Amino acid sequence: MILFAAVVAFLIVAPAVAHAILLESNPPLKSAVPGPDVPIKLRFNVRIDGLRSRLTLIHPDGSAQGLEINKQTPADTLSAEATGLAPGAYRLRWQVLASDGHITRGEIPFTVTPS
Template identity: 45%
Template structure:
């Protein structure tokens, strides 16, 4: 037999689970490890939960010699009107090479999550 207190608390625990989850990436443009003939005009990172857009950021940097240093990172301006489950920013023209999109968000649960999305611009059209 389940103690009465536990039976009453169980529904509250089930409801609290999703609210306490960290913001995790569910998709992006460019996709992680993508090899693109041309750079997209916009970066987009979608999350599984709402984020505080005022305290979140997207950074862009070229990747040189396998290093992903922050010296060349450039903060991207987030586009207005973006849903609070994604970060969107216009991308400058990108030269062929390897690039890294770095994101950092503050989820509404108060936790900061961050990560990198590496991609390459080849400058070459796919055979077709």
């Protein structure tokens, strides 16, 4: 009976472990980066579905720009290019579909400085 309870507890808890957690980002959180072109790279702790994930750049004036995700990246990484950015405060919104089927979202504020 104890073994059965342990197996059931593992099955309930194990799927939650696979949720996508952002491990590394470029630009880093709250960083200042030179413009006008900024490479975007997000690395997660699990495989993600790049085709069903999104990267959106929020400009200083509040307008949103969808970024095209590079299809030639490792399974745990999203990358894109943000080009022609004027100096100012930006926010990178990300939404990923993890290998466990759950959607995770986040936002990375950063500042573009003159080059």
